[in-house]
Amino acid sequence: MLSKKTKYGIKALTYLASQSKREPVQISEIARHENIPQKFLESILLTLRNTGFLGSKKGKGGGYYLLKDPGEIPMTTVIRVLEGPIAMVPCVSLNFYEKCDDCPDENKCTVHKLMLQVRDSVLEVYRNNTLADLILA
Amino acid sequence: MLSKKTKYGIKALTYLASQSKREPVQISEIARHENIPQKFLESILLTLRNTGFLGSKKGKGGGYYLLKDPGEIPMTTVIRVLEGPIAMVPCVSLNFYEKCDDCPDENKCTVHKLMLQVRDSVLEVYRNNTLADLILA
DNA sequence: TGTTTACCCTATAGTTTTAGTAGATTAATT
DNA sequence: AATTAATCTACTAAAACTATAGGGTAAACA
Secondary structure, three states: OOOHHHHHHHHHHHHHHOOOOOOOEOHHHHHHHHOOOHHHHHHHHHHHHHOOOEEEEOOOOOEEEEOOOHHHOEHHHHHHHHOOOOOOOHHHOOOOOOOOOOOOOHHHOHHHHHHHHHHHHHHHHHHOOEHHHHHOO | OOOHHHHHHHHHHHHHHOOOOOOOEOHHHHHHHHOOOHHHHHHHHHHHHHOOOEEEEOOOOOEEEEOOOHHHOEHHHHHHHHOOOOOOOHHHOOOOOOOOOOOOOHHHOHHHHHHHHHHHHHHHHHHOOEHHHHHOO
């Protein structure tokens, strides 16, 4: 299951990406428009800022804004920051690899074999979708 | 992340599928061979029995055994029973559909749009893999 | 200097996961 | 009939994770 954090984060990012002007948007506006609990959204936007996706401006006229072009932001990076590893099992993770406690030999593990395929197919979807791709239509 | 329940369940199923003879295998043997906590495995095998994957025999010489041919068991059905919905979000689930609280219009939801693609690609992997496919090499 | 906004820290209720414990039930063997 | 080897059932519980809420701080702007 996708966590609400990730869900809300994607919605917020695409909302910012769909803005005609690249000017700061207030948290409250995003929260209202996307039906997200404001305090929760606050913490999400903060992590998106700390990981280089968003810039922010304080005070009147302040808010959050995208730092890059939506077409330059693949969903792989978004998902990894918000949700964590894309792989269903650490032993098939590219960026968060970890050996399993059970399982003496990964090459003979049926779960490993299956989840490798899942990882690859999911990865391809995320790679083929940027923020810009999600907005249209 | 895949739950250990699912991981252990798949391992147990493939272990049973790889048996040359279709005779009852004891829980303790599976647990030992696959490094699974026995009591945990016990409950997993029970749900696999109650959902029609396994048969069981009590008493001496008893144990669990596959009811169908491994080639007749697609991973879609295994995953759905052990892990639940394949979709990352209820609003794109085929078997467990549910509307989102936020989100007035699914067709305009960017998360929906992305997760539909993810569901389809994952589903294809699970459909193309039966228990028999996981065993070989 | 007052208002508006993001920023930061803490707490917490709820749920899910991952088991462990204790004992009942069943069936084959002796 | 007694013994033994299994599955079955129910209850419990620690630990981790999720999804929030609350309250105060700091910066920008007018």
